[in-house]
Amino acid sequence: xxxxxxxxxxxxxxxxxxxxxxxxxxxxxxxxxxxxxxxxxxxxxxxxxxxxxxxxxxxxxxxxxxxxxxxxxxxxxxxxxxxxxxxxxxxxxxxxxxxxxxxxxxxxxxxxxxxxxxxxxxxxxxxxxxxxxxxxxxxxxxxxxxxxxxxxxxxxxxxxxxxxxxxxxxxxxxxxxxxxxxxxxxxxxxxxxxxxxxxxxxxxxxxxxxxxxxxxxxxxxxxxxxxxxxxxxxxxxxxxxxxxxxxxxxxxxxxxxxxxxxxxxxxxxxxxxxxxxxxxxxxxx
Numbered sequence: 001x002x003x004x005x006x007x008x009x010x011x012x013x014x015x016x017x018x019x020x021x022x023x024x025x026x027x028x029x030x031x032x033x034x035x036x037x038x039x040x041x042x043x044x045x046x047x048x049x050x051x052x053x054x055x056x057x058x059x060x061x062x063x064x065x066x067x068x069x070x071x072x073x074x075x076x077x078x079x080x081x082x083x084x085x086x087x088x089x090x091x092x093x094x095x096x097x098x099x100x101x102x103x104x105x106x107x108x109x110x111x112x113x114x115x116x117x118x119x120x121x122x123x124x125x126x127x128x129x130x131x132x133x134x135x136x137x138x139x140x141x142x143x144x145x146x147x148x149x150x151x152x153x154x155x156x157x158x159x160x161x162x163x164x165x166x167x168x169x170x171x172x173x174x175x176x177x178x179x180x181x182x183x184x185x186x187x188x189x190x191x192x193x194x195x196x197x198x199x200x201x202x203x204x205x206x207x208x209x210x211x212x213x214x215x216x217x218x219x220x221x222x223x224x225x226x227x228x229x230x231x232x233x234x235x236x237x238x239x240x241x242x243x244x245x246x247x248x249x250x251x252x253x254x255x256x257x258x259x260x261x262x263x264x265x266x267x268x269x270x271x272x273x274x275x276x277x278x279x280x281x282x283x284x285x
Contacts, residue, residue, distance in 0.1 A: 033164045034116040034171075040263040042169025043252035045162060046075045051255045054162075062132055062157060069136045071099035073152050075166070082177045082244040083108035083170075086189035089244035094190035095141035100149045102189060108177075111170035119167045124160070129153040173251075175267055180274055181243045196243050200275025203268075208276030211269060215262060224283045236283025243274060 041054055050056040050066045050073075060066075071077040077099055080090040086102040095101045111119060130150040139148035154163060177183075182198040200208065212224075216235065220227050224235030239246045247270050253261035277283050 030117045030120070033160070034120075034168060037161070037164040037168035039165075039168050039173040040252065040261060041162075042165035042167070043173050043248065043261065043263075044255065045166050046169055047248065047252060048074055048255055049158065049162065049166070053253065053255055056162075060157075065132065065136075066157075069098075072130075072136050072139070072148060073157075076248075078103045078151070079105065079107040080244065081248045083111075083174050084177070087185065088177075089183070089194055089242075091185055091187070091189050091192035091194055095145065095149075097139055097141070100139070101141065101145065104189070107170065108174050111174060116164075116167050116171055119170060120160075120163055123158075123163050123166065124155050126153055126155055129155075132156045175247050175251075175270065177244055177247065179267055180247060180271055183244075196240070199240055199243050199278040200271050200273075203271035203273075203275030205272070205275045205279065207269075208272035208274065209282070211273045212276055216273075219259065224277070234283065234285060236277050236280065237285040239274060239277040239283075240280075246274075 044051060044054045045056075048054070048070070050060070050063060052058060066073050078101075079085050080088045080093075080102065082088040082090075084090075084106055086093075086104050087106060090102045093099075093102050114122075128150065130147055130152050132153060134147050136148055138144055158166075179201065180199075181196050181201065184195045184197070186193050186195075213222075216224075220235045227235070229235065229238040233241075249259070250270060250273065251261055251263065251265045253259055
């Protein structure tokens with residue numbers, strides 16, 4: 001009798017084990033796609049998805065349109081380097097015939113509060129999106145802006161893998177710029193203004209100087225003045241006036257130049273670097 005009981009117990013345990021194995025859920029392909037996506041490539045694509053750095057097909061039939069009407073396709077144009085849209089540093093970036101209105105959406109907050117699949121579906125959507133065939137030469141922010149201000153139909157332009165890269169950047173690669181500096185925004189888009197202060201916030205200046213020496217000085221010079229960043233602007237002044245942009249360029253690179261991204265840079269390291277570059281004596285205008 002004991003042997004029968006033992007046999008039945010073993011049989012029951014074995015059956016339970018195999019039944020539980022057979023009932024295991026299949027892996028979620030969307031989660032797998034997200035996990036396999038590249039934050040680095042997503043950050044590059046947020047800047048300019050058809051750049052050579054993103055490995056976009058340079059024989060794509062839409063390349064001429066993308067280059068000719070670039071700001072109608074770049075994510076950063078509508079959402080800003082800071083992800084805050086028209087409520088951030090692009091509060092005064094008024095539309096022109098060559099660029100659309102800036103979105104009022106806070107993309108950073110949206111990305112943190114949506115699932116990766118929701119973000120993917122929003123990017124892949126076709127309803128309410130601008131078809132690649134639309135003639136953007138007719139765009140006029142005063143009289144004809146509706147289609148031009150729409151999000152492009154990325155389903156026509158990007159592969160699923162490329163969209164997942166951008167989604168992963170939005171979820172895990174965007175910086176919360178409020179951790180990097182303080183900003184005061186005045187007025188309303190598109191005629192508002194902003195002022196940046198406390199660059200680097202509570203960062204460590206000594207660590208920032210070491211980072212600058214290690215990663216930046218070879219090209220920008222010991223005091224940041226070896227490369228003119230526009231209007232005789234050195235690295236220090238550029239960072240102090242465009243802290244909203246520099247954070248992206250440091251991590252993901254200056255496309256079309258020798259400045260490659262420091263893809264492993266953390267928020268803390270960017271903060272330290274900012275703190276160092278905020279010193280006008282060491283990094284003059």
